Amino acid sequence: MYQVICLIAVLALTVSPAKSGQNEKPPVGLFPSVADKAKSTEPFQKKPDLLQKMDKNLLDLEDEFQAYSAKGSKAGFLSRNRALMIKSNHYVVIDVIAALDSKETVQALQNVGCRQISSFQRVISAECPIDALKKLALEATVKFMRPAMMRHHTGLVNSQGDTVLRADLARSNLGLSGSGITIGTLSDSYNCNSTASTSAASDVASGDLPAGVLVLNDLAVGTPGCTDEGRAMMQLEHDVAPNAALAFHTANLGAASFANGILALRNNANSDIIVDDLIYLDEPMFQDGIIAQAVDQVVNAGAKYFSSAGNETRESYQQNFRASGLVESIFGGELHDFDSGAGVDVYQRITVPPGISSISFQWSEPFFSVSGSPGSASDYDIWICTSDTQPVDSANCPFQGPFANVGGDPVELVAVDGGQSGATLYLAMSKFTGTANNFLKYIIFNPSVVINEYATNSSTLFGHANSEGAEAVGAAAYNQTPAFGVSPPILESFSSAGGTQILFDITGAAITALTRQKPEIVAPDGGNTTFFFSDSTIDADNLPNFFGTSAAAPHAAAVAALILEANGGTASAIPSAIYTALENTALDMNTSGFDFDSGYGFIQADAAVIRLADPDGDAVLNRIEITGCSSEIDKDSDDDGLSDGDEDSNHDGLVNNGETDPCNTDTDNDGIQDGTELGRTAPIADPDGAGPLSGTNITVFIADADPSTTTTALLADTDGDGFSDGAEDINHNGRFDSGESNPLSAASIPSSLNQRTVPALPAWAMALLALGLLLQLYIIRQVLPARLKSQR
DSSP: OOEEEEOOOOOOOOOOOOOOSOOOOOOGGGSOBHHHHHHOSSOOOOOOGGGGTBOHHHHHHHHHHHHHHTTTOOTTOOOSOTTBOEETTTEEEEEEEESSOHHHHHHHHHHTTOEEEEEETTEEEEEEEGGGHHHHHTSTTEEEEEEOEEEOOOOOOOOTHHHHTTHHHHHHHHTOOOTTOEEEEEESOSSOOTTSSSOHHHHHHHTSSOTTOEEEEOOOTTOTTOOOHHHHHHHHHHHHSTTOEEEEEEOOSOHHHHHHHHHHHHHTSOOSEEEEOEEETTSOSSSOOHHHHHHHHHHHTTOEEEEEOOSOTTOEEEEEOOEEEEEOTTTOOEEEOOOOSSSOOOOEEEEEOSSEEEEEEEESSOOHHHHOTTOOSOEEEEEEESOSSSOSSTTTOOEEEOOOOTTSOSEEEEEEEOTTTOEEEEEEEEEEEOSSOOEEEEEESOTTOEEOSSOOOOOOOOGGGGSSSEEEEEEEEGGGSGGGTOSSOOOOTTOOOOOOEEEEOTTSOEEEEEEOOOOOEEEEEOEEOSSSSEEOTTSSSOSEEEOSHHHHHHHHHHHHHHHHHHHTSTTSSOHHHHHHHHHHTOBOOSSSSOBTTTBTOBOOHHHHHHHHHOTTOSSSOHHHHTTSSSOTTBSSTTOSSSOHHHHSTTOSSSOOTTOOOTTOSOTTOSSSOHHHHTTOOSOOOOTTTTSSOBOOOTTTOOOOSOTTSOOOSSOSOTTOSSSOHHHHSTTOSSSOOTTOOOTTOTTOOOTTOSSOOOOOOOHHHHHHHHHHHHHHHHIIIIIHHHHHHHHO
């Protein structure tokens, strides 16, 4: 599951059922024109002053709460806007942007009774009393504020993803487990869902989580949106890297709290790898926001960061503002013309499913919350209307994004209610103020929405997943991979596409458009957990299956833990080296190489481990070869045609019983190379051609001329006839040639030899033998005659 944390306006509406067919363009005369607006004696409405300070969602919430309280009781209050994160004692989670000094703004929050305050640069996240929102907005130190809302976006247990990633092979073949590595996780919650079928304690008892999980911050029991999805992610991590240490921090207390949680996992929990599965809808599309900057900060400090790509497929429209000459009837903003031809069409028909579908609408201006003044120079609005035969007004367009944006952030957020049956609705966009025809873009956070016309099928991956430092992860169902007979793997239809351009740096200065290659990789989803989310017919068991890029990202993070362990531990590889190993060994899914849907492809754990921790591919890890005699960049260090891993079969860097020596061409010193004795007919190829890695040196290697017969490389005299194999195979080519005796037959004796060969004696033994012979001669010539004479 990929979570979406959003700021939306939810209004009650009865909508018509979805209809098919193309809509007719509304008659131009239905709308006031720009000229009509200039001549009008009845001025259009002005945007209320409070809309410059607080989001309409918060205005409506406080009004709703006051009306409820006026009835005599505050107990049991439930907002109509169920996406708001309402806490105990009538508090709501909000993000406040400081006008100047964030310390003064924090003090203002404290003065009205806010709690759980977390500050990052200009953004302060907090839980604040509902009945104090307008009072807080009027504080001079508050630039503007909006609610933080969360909704799920998800399409003895082991995840099936472990096998399809080939992580089980990486563990068994190379002895890996994630030992010594810490993975930090950011999600909604870890252990606050009292209705879940398992708890953190029972998961530890069953072995589905390790003991000693470090929880830095979690939601209180009963918090809205408390699903313990973070615990489900950590179960997947534990499956792939069972000995890795795990840490958790909630990311559902606002954008500033999320950013600080990233830093805390790195600095306080010493996380080597960090992974998250959520997005705030007000994260900048065209600029790196505070969460993206926090990601880059920990990555620059050495952490490896993985983020779910999103579940929005290509539910996005983008285009430069195109003036229609017509205006909406509320504030008089000029409407965007969707028709690129000679005609004019101010409506775009969309079909929405039942329930809520959130939309983030942004344009190409810098964010005040990121870079300070001047902020947005323009003010655009978005309207969702029920009829294309009526003007854009309050009666026809109940879903609105009318925030006053000039000097603030260029973003409008709105939620569309499809009712119980779905609906056909009409989207319009207008420019209230501004001279430039900005680049406009919206993303719909529901892959079931259909954009029926003027679709551009644009990128939906944005925000911190689009940061320079993050590795964005798409999803493929585990049963749609080669392990289940599907090759190439098939991308989940909802997996978000990359390609969103960065147009401004963090100071707000315009830059040459930067398109980052996102997502980089794909990992599996749909595997089992003990409690999350629900069972699927994808498998035969009754265990819950976890779908979405939220499930893919922790799989990738855990594979990174195996790679890091294999390479030598926590600081043994920089983030880009881990990312490159995953990307360069991934299975292509769409086009060859990178594409903006599946990135570099579906990751393979064993191949990625080898790419970084064993680049020469000899199955002996670098950290082992460095301490031994063999080379970490030479697959066949002694050039005998046997890889170092073939010779050091248990890969421990030692020459054990039953192993040949990877640093000695002829282990048994019989004059024949180990590879020749064991039937090798070809050298080991150079792993990277002209690169730094090496295979067998062909000027040293001697191929076996008869691989059907082999001698032992561990015993100099294979047939036990007293003659070394090299003495019998005179030309040392592994073949019984004319004029040679057979090293595999004791009855075959070299014709050139009159007696059996014995090993040459060392010099000291020869000297001792000579001394013995001289002594015998002395005895024979001197001692023995004297004794015989005396006896006479």
